[in-house]
Amino acid sequence: MSRSRTNIALVAGITTGHCLLYRHLTVMRIAEDPSCPECDEMETSFHFIAECPMYAMVRWELQGKDSFSVEDLANLSIGDILRFTKETGRFQAGMLPGTSKPVSQQGE
Numbered sequence: 800m801s802r803s804r805t806n807i808a809l810v811a812g813i814t815t816g817h818c819l820l821y822r823h824l825t826v827m828r829i830a831e832d833p834s835c836p837e838c839d840e841m842e843t844s845f846h847f848i849a850e851c852p853m854y855a856m857v858r859w860e861l862q863g864k865d866s867f868s869v870e871d872l873a874n875l876s877i878g879d880i881l882r883f884t885k886e887t888g889r890f891q892a893g894m895l896p897g898t899s900k901p902v903s904q905q906g907e
């Protein structure tokens with residue numbers, strides 16, 4: 800997979816919730832607990848991108864806010880979401896949706 804295809808898969812996974820966030824893993828019966836590993840709230844895509852206090856600094860550096868509203872999310876570009884996701888490092892150790900390789904081995 801090329802790097803751009805990898806990025807598209809990553810953004811699609813984040814924005815649809817079909818990715819390695821615990822809420823989705825619970826629905827898929829891969830994990831039993833939908834809680835965020837960082838703060839114990841349910842780990843939805845919205846929680847990850849907009850709310851989780853663990854990533855407040857990343858939001859601040861990218862957008863000047865420590866949490867995002869629904870309106871803020873609507874104004875983010877695909878590039879913004881991609882940058883946020885990479886800066887958090889949340890998926891570095893995991894797998895991309897629909898693939899069997901760790902992120903670090905994709906597109907090199």
Ligand SMILES: [Zn+2]
Binds near residue numbers: 837846850851852853
């Ligand atoms: Zn959290």
